[in-house]
Amino acid sequence: MRTVVLLASLLLAQVRIPAAQPPVAEPGPVLVISEDGLGADEFRPDTMPRMWALAEAGRRGAVLPPFPATTFNGHVTLATGCWPEHHGVVANAYVEPSDHHLVRAASRVEDIQREPLWVAATRSGVRTAVYHWVGATGPWQGVSPWRMQAFRLGHPDTEGMAWCESALADGAKLVMAYLSGTDEEGHLHGPGSAEVKAKLKQLDDELAPWLTRLRAEHPGLRVLLTADHGMAPMRHRISLPEVLEGLPVELITHGGSAYVYLQRPADAPRAAARLRKAGLTVWPRAEVPARYHLGGSARVGDLVVLAPEGTWLSQARTAREAATERHGRAGAHAYVPEVAAMRAWLVVLGDGRGPLADVPAWDVAPTVAQWLGIRWGQAPDGHAVGTLLEPSR
Incomplete structure (x- = not known):
């Protein structure tokens, strides 16, 4: 009997009873x-x-x-x-x-x-x-x-x-x-x-x-x-309708950048050349730098245009539209x-x-x-x- 009790004691000694774990706190709001x-x-x-x-x-x-x-x-x-x-x-x-x-x-x-x-x-x-x-x-x-x-x-x-x-x-x-x-x-x-x-x-x-x-x-x-x-802060304005005059396009300007949607895809080289001549950076949609994670969406313009900091891009086609745009362009964003x-x-x-x-x-x-x-x-x-x-x- 004494041997049995001793063996039982040794077995119990080898069993590790886990310590009680504190409850996991629910994350705060x-x-x-x-x-x-x-x-x-x-x-x-x-x-x-x-x-x-x-x-x-x-x-x-x-x-x-x-x-x-x-x-x-x-x-x-x-x-x-x-x-x-x-x-x-x-x-x-x-x-x-x-x-x-x-x-x-x-x-x-x-x-x-x-x-x-x-x-x-x-x-x-x-x-x-x-x-x-x-x-x-x-x-x-x-x-x-x-x-x-x-x-x-x-x-x-x-x-x-x-x-x-x-x-x-x-x-x-x-x-x-x-x-x-x-x-x-x-x-x-x-x-x-x-x-x-x-x-x-x-x-x-x-x-x-x-x-x-x-x-x-x-x-x-x-x-x-x-x-x-x-x-x-804004110091300069570039009118995209003037730069692209004669080319059938849809323009969406954001401030310091813009999307150009071409009605005729063949106009892309001519439009890009004019925009670059005006001092702007231009990328066809598929060539927008990968770090911007933008060019993979068909919602982006055929051409993506970026102005130098301090220059904003206008899509106004009338004097009234231009006045409305100027009213909110003491400051702008939409740059990289x-x-x-x-x-x-x-x-x-x-x-x-x-x-x-x-x-x-x-x-x-x-x-x-x-x-x-x-x-x-x-x-x-x-x-x-x-x-x-x-x-x-």
């Missing part, structure tokens, strides 16, 4: 805010001191926009994690190749060809709320987020902030909101103008105390603040991401501290998805930012 047109070069201690102080305790960097750096494709890139040639919103406007009709404002859910983050989140069981974001106008492939407010003119940012706060209070795990930023002031008065500085102060006074309070009310809240593009003025601000709160390298816009959504365990129906082009996946310190 995430708030993504876009301030339209707020460039990385505009966010400084002298322009937004309260937000700068918050960023000093978080992470600060810049987002590189897609080309052309415009509002609609910028926001859809941020939301899908995909390149413009894949998500299909290749600029604020484009010509739809299937029936050759002009899409004047590519801000509808119908324009988006890849899954937005709010759809992937909803399919993954993450309660999601979206306010005024480009493309959040209805169901995408039959899926709508838990709460959604499509864009409406005339609603102040404070209303959007209250909407986000209510969604978080009601249990949203992901909240995405588009706010006005400095885009209008930059277009009308130019970056660096008194009007832009006044708007930056207003944003600083509104955002900093609000975010401080939200973070106290929602432990574990991560906040990502960014924008679709920056803004550059290498132009420093196009870089958008980036602040991350609640995920460690320290500087961030420049982040391509298509890496934003994959990062948020990784934070919240969101599963994509189709893997996006971008990748989660490794620095933002490290343990907080």
Whole structure:
């Protein structure tokens, strides 16, 4: 009997009873805010001191926009994690190749060809709320987020902030909101103008105390603040109708770049030669540099035109159209991401501290998805930012 007891004791001694594992903490909510047109070069201690102080305790960097750096494709890139040639919103406007009709404002859910983050989140069981974001106008492939407010003119940012706060209070795990930023002031008065500085102060006074309070009310809240593009001051104008006079084309100008749709493909060499003579960079669609991830979409013009920084491209054909364009061209964007003025601000709160390298816009959504365990129906082009996946310190 003694031998049996001894053997049993030895066997029990060899059995390793696993230690009790602490429960896996559910990730805190995430708030993504876009301030339209707020460039990385505009966010400084002298322009937004309260937000700068918050960023000093978080992470600060810049987002590189897609080309052309415009509002609609910028926001859809941020939301899908995909390149413009894949998500299909290749600029604020484009010509739809299937029936050759002009899409004047590519801000509808119908324009988006890849899954937005709010759809992937909803399919993954993450309660999601979206306010005024480009493309959040209805169901995408039959899926709508838990709460959604499509864009409406005339609603102040404070209303959007209250909407986000209510969604978080009601249990949203992901909240995405588009706010006005400095885009209008930059277009009308130019970056660096008194009007832009006044708007930056207003944003600083509104955002900093609000975010401080939200973070106290929602432990574990991560906040990502960014924008679709920056803004550059304009000094010159080039009229594309004058440059291409006599050639039957459809023009869509974005500011510092443009799409030329040819009615006669044989006109391409002549049109390109004239544009280059005017001092512009020109690529046939298939020859757009691969780093811009643009030329693979048939929605892009037959010719893609890029102006030097500080020059904006006009499509006006009458004096009245020209006057309308000039009214909003003290500042412009739509250049390539290498132009420093196009870089958008980036602040991350609640995920460690320290500087961030420049982040391509298509890496934003994959990062948020990784934070919240969101599963994509189709893997996006971008990748989660490794620095933002490290343990907080």
